[in-house]
Amino acid sequence: MNPVETVKMAFKAIWANKIRSFLTMLGVIIGVMSVTVLMAIGQGTTASVTDSIAAMGTNMLSVTIQTRRTGFGGPGMSRSTRSTSAKGTVSLTAEDVLALKDDASIQYVSPTVSGSLTVKAGSTNTNASIMGVYPDYASIVNTELASGRYIIDADVENRSAVCVVGAELAEELFGNTNVVDNTLHVDGRKFRIVGVLDDSSSTLVMPFTLAQRMLESTSITSFYVSAADASSVDAAQTAVERFLYKKYQDDSTYSIMNQEEMLEAMEETTSTLSMMLGGIAGISLLVGGIGIMNIMLVSVTERTREIGIRKAIGAKRRNILLQFLVESVVLSGMGGVLGLVLGYGLMHVLEAYMGMQVAASAGVAQLALGFSMFVGVVFGLYPANKASKLKPIDALHYS
Amino acid sequence: MIVMQGIRKEYRMGDNIVAALDGVDIHIRPHEFVSIIGPSGSGKSTLMNIIGCLDTADEGVYRFDGLDITDYTENELATIRGRKIGFVFQQFNLLPKLTAQENVELPLIYQGMSASKRHKRSREVLERVGLLERMHHKPTELSGGQQQRVAIARALAGDPSLILADEPTGNLDSRTGADVMQLFHELHEAGNTIVLITHDAQIAAQTPRAIHIHDGKVLEPAHESEVII
Numbered sequence: 001m002n003p004v005e006t007v008k009m010a011f012k013a014i015w016a017n018k019i020r021s022f023l024t025m026l027g028v029i030i031g032v033m034s035v036t037v038l039m040a041i042g043q044g045t046t047a048s049v050t051d052s053i054a055a056m057g058t059n060m061l062s063v064t065i066q067t068r069r070t071g072f073g074g075p076g077m078s079r080s081t082r083s084t085s086a087k088g089t090v091s092l093t094a095e096d097v098l099a100l101k102d103d104a105s106i107q108y109v110s111p112t113v114s115g116s117l118t119v120k121a122g123s124t125n126t127n128a129s130i131m132g133v134y135p136d137y138a139s140i141v142n143t144e145l146a147s148g149r150y151i152i153d154a155d156v157e158n159r160s161a162v163c164v165v166g167a168e169l170a171e172e173l174f175g176n177t178n179v180v181d182n183t184l185h186v187d188g189r190k191f192r193i194v195g196v197l198d199d200s201s202s203t204l205v206m207p208f209t210l211a212q213r214m215l216e217s218t219s220i221t222s223f224y225v226s227a228a229d230a231s232s233v234d235a236a237q238t239a240v241e242r243f244l245y246k247k248y249q250d251d252s253t254y255s256i257m258n259q260e261e262m263l264e265a266m267e268e269t270t271s272t273l274s275m276m277l278g279g280i281a282g283i284s285l286l287v288g289g290i291g292i293m294n295i296m297l298v299s300v301t302e303r304t305r306e307i308g309i310r311k312a313i314g315a316k317r318r319n320i321l322l323q324f325l326v327e328s329v330v331l332s333g334m335g336g337v338l339g340l341v342l343g344y345g346l347m348h349v350l351e352a353y354m355g356m357q358v359a360a361s362a363g364v365a366q367l368a369l370g371f372s373m374f375v376g377v378v379f380g381l382y383p384a385n386k387a388s389k390l391k392p393i394d395a396l397h398y399s
Numbered sequence: 400m401i402v403m404q405g406i407r408k409e410y411r412m413g414d415n416i417v418a419a420l421d422g423v424d425i426h427i428r429p430h431e432f433v434s435i436i437g438p439s440g441s442g443k444s445t446l447m448n449i450i451g452c453l454d455t456a457d458e459g460v461y462r463f464d465g466l467d468i469t470d471y472t473e474n475e476l477a478t479i480r481g482r483k484i485g486f487v488f489q490q491f492n493l494l495p496k497l498t499a500q501e502n503v504e505l506p507l508i509y510q511g512m513s514a515s516k517r518h519k520r521s522r523e524v525l526e527r528v529g530l531l532e533r534m535h536h537k538p539t540e541l542s543g544g545q546q547q548r549v550a551i552a553r554a555l556a557g558d559p560s561l562i563l564a565d566e567p568t569g570n571l572d573s574r575t576g577a578d579v580m581q582l583f584h585e586l587h588e589a590g591n592t593i594v595l596i597t598h599d600a601q602i603a604a605q606t607p608r609a610i611h612i613h614d615g616k617v618l619e620p621a622h623e624s625e626v627i628i
Binding site for chain 1: 448451453454473474477478480481482486488492493494496497505506508509510511553557
């Protein structure tokens with residue numbers, strides 16, 4: 001018997017039970033749709049994160065200091081190179097950090113402090129993330145300004161109440177981004193806006209010295225360093241390491257990350273996220289397959305008489321097996337195609353109307369479609385085999 | 400055409416073993432129109448299943464159309480059913496989702512005939528049973544008599560060596576039943592071999608020869624050809 005006839009027969013049987021077929025497919029439709037959409041969201045997030053890291057330039061080093069107790073002052077640690085608090089923690093001052101600039105391999109240094117404070121403009125209130133920086137920070141992370149100026153040395157020295165705001169924050173507080181020379185209140189204190197960042201962030205950037213005071217942070221917990229050029233990144237990292245080790249005598253209290261490591265870490269996190277999302281969606285696909293098997297088993301029982309008639313007029317076991325198997329695969333395959341179509345539709349909506357970054361990939365689409373067909377074969381095999389094994393006389397006398 | 404020798408078929412009923420067929424010998428020649436008659440429980444249904452290759456005997460030899468099919472496998476029997484036997488059932492057994500023409504073409508699909516040949520052949524046989532103008536109707540849109548004619552057309556479609564009819568008039572009123580019997584007579588005159596299973600003596604009386612079966616045994620050789628080969 002010709003395969004075209006088998007496929008035609010399958011479509012006829014599916015079409016004969018339109019609503020039931022659609023409900024059966026629904027599991028696969030949802031499964032394929034969620035696999036493609038979730039994977040696309042995962043990959044879109046990865047892409048946007050890696051893009052933003054790459055945009056900061058490859059010469060950057062970021063240093064994080066653990067604020068917990070260092071435990072002990074090691075031998076050979078001279079009192080003059082560290083300031084010890086009552087609890088025995090070593091704290092780093094801005095001057096210590098800025099002294100790193102003396103190293104030839106290091107071009108820019110900026111201690112940073114960050115936190116979250118209430119920002120108020122007119123009657124609009126919001127909680128914004130605050131970042132205290134030195135002027136070098138703009139060069140380290142390649143900051144671009146939409147208008148105005150960045151924090152300058154004088155601001156840091158004088159603890160001037162000036163700030164640079166992200167475009168989104170400006171939009172939220174003032175309704176537009178043309179806000180230079182406007183004033184706002186951070187935690188009750190009046191600030192003048194001197195610049196607007198050319199990105200969609202909602203961060204408020206202020207002089208490091210003032211931020212440190214407002215966030216009540218005494219020691220430095222993170223700072224950024226930029227190497228003079230790409231070839232001196234390693235030398236800069238060594239210099240920072242030497243400096244920190246001299247200070248803490250314990251390399252577990254601080255961590256230095258270069259951009260490459262940062263990218264790797266982010267990629268690892270986001271790919272784990274993608275795999276998890278894909279896995280969850282894969283499970284729903286599996287559940288869809290079980291739904292297909294369930295309906296195919298019902299269908300075999302319902303059509304026992306039909307199977308008997310077909311066998312009586314010359315259908316072989318193979319013909320019946322193929323008929324039901326093809327039906328199951330066509331069912332799951334159609335579900336897969338519909339799921340892909342809906343998935344791409346949903347991705348378009350997410351991208352166009354919700355501003356999410358999604359990265360649809362043909363590989364994921366093929367995989368999802370292939371897997372749904374595979375599910376059709378696996379879960380169709382048992383019902384199809386059951387149908388093919390019916391004895392013609394038993395099947396004919398079934399009512 | 401059909402030679403059966405010492406055919407035995409047993410069924411288990413709980414702990415008892417019941418012989419539905421207890422050593423049946425039958426000989427049917429080509430172009431014969433024979434009825435097999437017996438009351439319900441006589442074993443005639445079992446006999447029809449074995450003649451029709453739907454079931455196999457436990458003992459005995461069965462030669463069909465010159466082939467010893469006693470030890471045929473399920474697949475080989477399916478081929479015999481498809482190519483050499485045309486079934487007509489009491490319940491018509493048409494597929495309800497298919498049109499009359501599609502029902503008639505079904506055995507031809509399993510024979511692997513091309514679509515154009517199938518269409519031509521199905522029109523021929525539907526015309527033969529007088530239903531050409533109804534070929535696009537589904538069984539539910541046809542009367543019982545018409546459905547049975549479609550079933551007969553389906554049986555004829557593969558140009559079988561044997562037409563095996565199981566109580567073909569059992570679900571029809573007497574007038575349409577008579578029409579269907581008339582059609583069988585015409586098909587017989589055209590050279591077809593027909594075996595008709597019935598419990599109705601009046602139907603059996605219309606066939607040139609009747610084989611009586613009772614308690615799993617053939618009662619009387621109604622024809623001189625009950626000779627063993």
